[in-house]
Amino acid sequence: MTSRPSAEPRDIPEAxxxxxxxxxxxxxxxxxxGVATCSSEELxxxxxxxxxxxxxxxxxxxxxxxxxxxxxxAYLRYQIARQIGVTQDxxxxxxxxxxxxxxxxxxxxxxxxxxxxxxxxxxxxxRQEEVVAGVDVRPFDDLEAIVEECGVAIGxxxxxxxxxxxxxxxxxxxxxxxxxxxxxxxxxxPEGVDVRKVDLSIELQILAYHEQRKSPxxxxxxxxxxxx
Amino acid sequence: MTSRPSAEPRDIPEAxxxxxxxxxxxxxxxxxxGVATCSSEELxxxxxxxxxxxxxxxxxxxxxxxxxxxxxxAYLRYQIARQIGVTQDxxxxxxxxxxxxxxxxxxxxxxxxxxxxxxxxxxxxxRQEEVVAGVDVRPFDDLEAIVEECGVAIGxxxxxxxxxxxxxxxxxxxxxxxxxxxxxxxxxxPEGVDVRKVDLSIELQILAYHEQRKSPxxxxxxxxxxxx
DNA sequence: AGGAGTTTGTGAACGTGAGAACAAAACCGG
DNA sequence: CCGGTTTTGTTCTCACGTTCACAAACTCCT
Ligand SMILES: NC(=O)c1ccc[n+]([C@@H]2O[C@H](COP(=O)([O-])OP(=O)(O)OC[C@H]3O[C@@H](n4cnc5c(N)ncnc54)[C@H](O)[C@@H]3O)[C@@H](O)[C@H]2O)c1
Ligand SMILES: NC(=O)c1ccc[n+]([C@@H]2O[C@H](COP(=O)([O-])OP(=O)(O)OC[C@H]3O[C@@H](n4cnc5c(N)ncnc54)[C@H](O)[C@@H]3O)[C@@H](O)[C@H]2O)c1
Numbered sequence: 001m002t003s004r005p006s007a008e009p010r011d012i013p014e015a016x017x018x019x020x021x022x023x024x025x026x027x028x029x030x031x032x033x034g035v036a037t038c039s040s041e042e043l044x045x046x047x048x049x050x051x052x053x054x055x056x057x058x059x060x061x062x063x064x065x066x067x068x069x070x071x072x073x074a075y076l077r078y079q080i081a082r083q084i085g086v087t088q089d090x091x092x093x094x095x096x097x098x099x100x101x102x103x104x105x106x107x108x109x110x111x112x113x114x115x116x117x118x119x120x121x122x123x124x125x126x127r128q129e130e131v132v133a134g135v136d137v138r139p140f141d142d143l144e145a146i147v148e149e150c151g152v153a154i155g156x157x158x159x160x161x162x163x164x165x166x167x168x169x170x171x172x173x174x175x176x177x178x179x180x181x182x183x184x185x186x187x188x189x190p191e192g193v194d195v196r197k198v199d200l201s202i203e204l205q206i207l208a209y210h211e212q213r214k215s216p217x218x219x220x221x222x223x224x225x226x227x228x
Numbered sequence: 229m230t231s232r233p234s235a236e237p238r239d240i241p242e243a244x245x246x247x248x249x250x251x252x253x254x255x256x257x258x259x260x261x262g263v264a265t266c267s268s269e270e271l272x273x274x275x276x277x278x279x280x281x282x283x284x285x286x287x288x289x290x291x292x293x294x295x296x297x298x299x300x301x302a303y304l305r306y307q308i309a310r311q312i313g314v315t316q317d318x319x320x321x322x323x324x325x326x327x328x329x330x331x332x333x334x335x336x337x338x339x340x341x342x343x344x345x346x347x348x349x350x351x352x353x354x355r356q357e358e359v360v361a362g363v364d365v366r367p368f369d370d371l372e373a374i375v376e377e378c379g380v381a382i383g384x385x386x387x388x389x390x391x392x393x394x395x396x397x398x399x400x401x402x403x404x405x406x407x408x409x410x411x412x413x414x415x416x417x418p419e420g421v422d423v424r425k426v427d428l429s430i431e432l433q434i435l436a437y438h439e440q441r442k443s444p445x446x447x448x449x450x451x452x453x454x455x456x
Numbered sequence: 457a458g459g460a461g462t463t464t465g466t467g468a469a470c471g472t473g474a475g476a477a478c479a480a481a482a483c484c485g486g
Numbered sequence: 487c488c489g490g491t492t493t494t495g496t497t498c499t500c501a502c503g504t505t506c507a508c509a510a511a512c513t514c515c516t
Contacts, residue, residue: 012437015473021433025412039493048414052475059495067494068482084433085440092432099334103327104428109412113429114436153439154432177442178435180428184253184337186276194438196431200332200408201341203424204320204382205249205312207406208342209240210422211381212313214405243503267463280466280505287465295464296512 012083016057020080022047023054027077039070086114091150093176095167096159097122097130097137100182104158105132115154119146123163140167147174154178161185168195240311244285248308250275251282255305267298314342319378321404323395324387325350325358325365328410332386333360343382347374351391368395375402382406389413396423 012020026046030038040058044051058064058071064079065071081087094104097120104110105120120132123140130137138146146152155176157164164183171179172193181187181197189195240248254274258266268286272279286292286299292307293299309315322332325348332338333348348360351368358365366374374380383404385395392411399407400421409415409425417423 013472017434017437018430020437021427021430022414024433025429026414041493046414048416050475052477053473055494056474056496063495065494066482067480068484068492070493083437085436086433090432090436090439099331103331106327107428109429110432113433115429115432153443154435178439180431180435186250186254186274188276192442194435196435198426198428198431199249200335200426201253201337201343202246202249203408203426204318204338204343205252205314205341206245207382207408207422207424208313208318209245209248209311211318211406214420215381241503268465269463278505280507281503283463283465284504291465293464294512295510296462296514298463 012060016060017084019047019049019054019057020084022049023057024077024080024084024086027073027080030073031077035073037070038073040065043071081114089114089116090154091116091118091152092154092156093117093119093121093143093146093152094156094158095121095140095143095171096157096163096183097127097132098158098160101158102132104156105135118150118152121146123159140170143170144174147171147176152176154180157181157183157187159183240288244288245312247275247277247282247285248312250277251285252305252308252312252314255301255308258301259305263301265298266301268293271299309342317342317344318382319344319346319380320382320384321345321347321349321371321374321380322384322386323349323368323371323399324385324391324411325355325360326386326388329386330360332384333363346378346380349374351387368398371398372402375399375404380404382408385409385411385415387411 023043026043030046040051040055044054047054058076061079061083064076078087092110092115094101094117097105101120101122105117110117117133117135119142120135120137121140121143122128122137125139128137128139153176155171155178157167157171157179159167161183164181164185165187168179168181168187168189172189177193179187179189179193179195181195184199184201187195251271254271258274268279268283272282275282283293286304289307289311292304306315320338320343322329322345325333329348329350333345338345345361345363347370348363348365349368349371350356350365353367356365356367381404383399383406385392385407387395389411392409392413393415396407396409396415396417400417405421407415407417407421407423409423412427412429415423
């Protein structure tokens with residue numbers, strides 16, 4: 001190998017970053033099932049990707065496989081977790097404890113995957129008497145104090161769309177630099193702040209688009225290819 | 229090769245399809261605000277994309293703008309809605325009425341965007357006495373009857389991961405060909421069935437990856453183990 | 457009516473990602 | 487110790503997506 005100045009953060013393509021958590025989950029399942037080793041083909045099957053793509057993805061992390069054998073499940077799992085940054089716990093605040101906020105607060109998948117909900121915030125005083133999943137709902141104005149105190153870097157927005165931009169602005173001002181937004185709005189944030197959105201309606205509309213194309217021809221068998 | 233009839237269905241790139249709902253939402257907001265016309269630059273601002281990209285996206289639908297003027301908000305909005313297929317209502321079933329399922333059932337954004345929840349299904353008999361958002365929770369075994377009766381093409385899975393594949397199989401067998409999956413599992417489905425996933429943990433992990441790169445002060449990764 | 461000023465639609469350049477294919481590396485059985 | 491087998495890591499090519507840049511098409515004002 002060319003002498004790298006140590007395995008320093010080579011930057012990983014965005015498409016690869018988005019798949020690493022999927023591999024991580026599959027490896028966790030394999031580990032729980034007592035599987036010690038797996039090939040790229042097996043892991044590709046489990047995650048629904050092409051095995052060549054999987055190998056290329058993993059190669060961005062380093063050479064953690066053994067030719068002729070495959071990958072050590074526990075070792076690869078650790079390496080991916082380390083690259084993603086989920087070997088440590090990330091404190092998270094959730095703002096907007098309505099229907100969706102309640103579901104998120106109760107979601108056990110957070111904790112088990114390296115995220116810890118340190119605070120639930122809501123602007124509505126009547127919400128603030130609640131305790132959800134063992135965490136007090138606190139006034140939204142406590143945001144800055146909590147971010148400071150707990151070193152929160154990731155915020156989740158589950159408020160109505162009308163409030164989302166304001167909440168985001170406050171989050172950014174408080175020092176949060178990564179936001180997961182469930183409100184159906186485009187958020188404007190300064191450079192250096194990452195926003196990812198989860199939008200139900202958009203997903204359904206994408207499905208509807210494809211569904212619409214499928215419907216007219218029930219037995220749609222495109223015989224476009226002129227057989228050579 | 230075959231010069232296609234070049235009727236309406238030119239196929240739209242997947243990346244464009246994913247953005248059309250965002251444009252649609254922005255146009256709806258503009259329409260509600262009484263805006264009659266807007267330029268690609270304005271719409272691009274509102275949706276957070278490059279204006280050239282937006283124009284190219286819209287050009288796949290046809291030439292609905294006017295040079296020197298911009299786009300007619302109401303007309304463009306209708307054209308996008310028609311292309312996506314949300315001028316009609318799509319019946320949807322939700323399976324798994326737990327924390328998340330409740331939130332989804334109560335979500336008003338469905339109805340207002342062309343989707344109608346026609347049934348809530350759960351395998352747990354104790355859930356089946358509930359009425360959520362005016363809809364009865366019914367036994368999962370009613371799936372086939374409901375799909376048939378209401379012509380359901382889109383199903384939402386909000387069950388635990390362990391049940392998701394079974395639910396998906398039943399949905400496919402019942403005739404559903406588009407699935408939105410909230411369970412953290414990779415679903416295997418036959419050709420012709422579309423699956424989209426919404427995965428909280430993956431989104432957070434992607435944020436964590438970038439966050440980790442932003443703040444080297446947390447750099448716990450010391451040095452690699454020397455190879456060999 | 458004509459020129460000035462806008463804004464669209466698109467061709468071309470560029471960048472990123474996917475997949476096929478294969479040499480290199482490791483193991484295994486004799 | 488060696489040839490055969492397996493599977494990785496990587497290279498190459500093609501497809502897709504993004505952005506720039508600009509002619510064409512339209513409005514408005516004089
Ligand atoms: N419910 C769903 O399944 C679902 C699905 C997709 C998207 N969404 C979106 O998620 C968001 C929340 O949905 P929901 O159903 O939970 O709504 P909700 O009305 O039940 O809850 C919103 C909560 O946010 C709080 N809030 C309002 N303004 C606030 C502010 N400025 N600061 C802090 N808190 C504030 C409210 O007090 C309320 O408790 C909405 O934007 C909705 O469009 C919801
Ligand atoms: N709660 C969240 O915020 C959240 C976030 C992200 C992902 N998820 C995922 O969404 C899914 C649901 O989460 P939840 O918190 O609502 O879980 P939950 O346990 O509260 O609800 C699951 C529901 O599914 C029902 N169910 C189980 N097996 C079924 C089957 N075979 N057929 C029909 N119904 C069945 C159960 O009776 C229960 O009502 C899980 O896979 C979870 O990982 C949840």
